[in-house]
Amino acid sequence: xxxxxxxxxxxxxxxxxxxxxxxxxxxxxxxxxxxxxxxxxxxxxxxxxxxxxxxxxxxxxxxxxxxxxxxxxxxxxxxxxxxxxxxxxxxxxxxxxxxxxxxxxxxxxxxxx
Amino acid sequence: xxxxxxxxxxxxxxxxxxxxxxxxxxxxxxxxxxxxxxxxxxxxxxxxxxxxxxxxxxxxxxxxxxxxxxxxxxxxxxxxxxxxxxxxxxxxxxxxxxxxxxxxxxxxxxxxxx
Numbered sequence: 001x002x003x004x005x006x007x008x009x010x011x012x013x014x015x016x017x018x019x020x021x022x023x024x025x026x027x028x029x030x031x032x033x034x035x036x037x038x039x040x041x042x043x044x045x046x047x048x049x050x051x052x053x054x055x056x057x058x059x060x061x062x063x064x065x066x067x068x069x070x071x072x073x074x075x076x077x078x079x080x081x082x083x084x085x086x087x088x089x090x091x092x093x094x095x096x097x098x099x100x101x102x103x104x105x106x107x108x109x110x111x112x113x
Numbered sequence: 114x115x116x117x118x119x120x121x122x123x124x125x126x127x128x129x130x131x132x133x134x135x136x137x138x139x140x141x142x143x144x145x146x147x148x149x150x151x152x153x154x155x156x157x158x159x160x161x162x163x164x165x166x167x168x169x170x171x172x173x174x175x176x177x178x179x180x181x182x183x184x185x186x187x188x189x190x191x192x193x194x195x196x197x198x199x200x201x202x203x204x205x206x207x208x209x210x211x212x213x214x215x216x217x218x219x220x221x222x223x224x225x226x227x
Contacts, residue, residue, distance in 0.1 A: 034215060043117075043203055043218035089156065100146065100169045101205075101216060103156040 002027040006090045006104035013080055013111050021075040021107045023064075023090035031092040033057075033066055033073040038087045038106070047075075047088070080111045115140065117206050117219035125225045131192040134222045138185050138206030145187040146216060147179060150201040159202075162187055163209070191224075199226045 007022040025031065032051045036044040048057030050066035050073065057064050062077045073090060090104040118137045126132050138145050146169075147159040158171040162181035179189040185206075191198055201223050205216035 036218075041220075043220045044205075045218070046215045049215055100158045100161055100171070102158070103148075105155040 002031065002092060002094050002102045004090050004092055004102055004104035006088075006107055008105075008107070009087075010108040010110055013109070015082055015111055015113050016079045017111075019075070019077040019080045019084075019109070021088055021090075021109070023073045023075065023104060025071050025073065025090075025092050027071075027092055027094055027102075029095040030068075031094050033064070034091040034093070034101070035062070035064055035073070035075050036089040036091060036103075038089065040086075044089065080109070082111050082113055085109055085111045117204060117217055119202075119204050119219040119222050121222060122220065123223045123225075125227060126194050127227050128194055128196060130194050131190065132194060132224060133188055133190045134202055134204075134224075136187045136189075136204030136206075136219060138187070138204075139217055142206035142208050142217070143185055144207045144209050144214075145181055145185065146205045146207075147187070147189050148203045148205065149173075150203055150221070151199075156203070159189065194226045196226050198224065200224060 003026045034049045035047040037047045038044045048059045050057040053068035055066045064075045087106045087108045089106045093101050120135045144163045146161040149157045161169040165181045176192045181187045201221045203221045205218045207214040207216045
């Protein structure tokens with residue numbers, strides 16, 4: 001079956017530091033890949049997505065590139081802010097329609113001033 | 114457009130009781146999925162409904178059930194509650210569950226079983 005593996009947290013960074021959260025996946029075919037973010041006390045919000053190989057998703061300064069050769073979808077941001085403190089989830093939806101979303105375990109990011 | 118709404122937001126029950134949670138999807142969305150989120154297990158898929166039909170199901174016992182109404186609103190029911198059912202239950206909607214459509218999540222219902 002499909003699976004998503006993302007780096008363990010928590011990750012603590014100083015404001016303006018560079019962020020990378022690793023995500024690798026296992027799936028047959030050509031899944032779509034997503035990054036969701038969850039702020040304290042809230043549900044998940046879509047941060048960015050990519051639906052085919054070599055696509056780059058981007059939003060709010062975050063980027064991730066769909067790498068089929070390495071089955072990866074690492075999340076990056078050049079300069080984090082305190083307001084980026086949240087839990088980040090990597091996820092995939094299998095190809096072929098009517099597929100459930102498989103989530104990684106989540107990575108908690110804390111940005112300190 | 115209003116977002117996904119879930120009611121109630123918080124719920125406290127005791128072991129052995131049953132509970133019903135409600136989810137109203139974004140207008141026009143026909144697919145509703147349910148997830149259980151716990152610190153130990155993360156986000157686990159419960160089931161997905163589309164046009165009143167369950168299309169996908171996760172690995173949960175039969176105590177967990179759901180349904181979807183003709184207006185796409187969905188309910189999930191948990192019978193004979195156990196302590197381990199304490200979790201945040203998230204509902205997500207999408208126009209369909211094809212791979213190009215992201216899911217939009219509600220704020221969740223926090224269930225505590227005592």
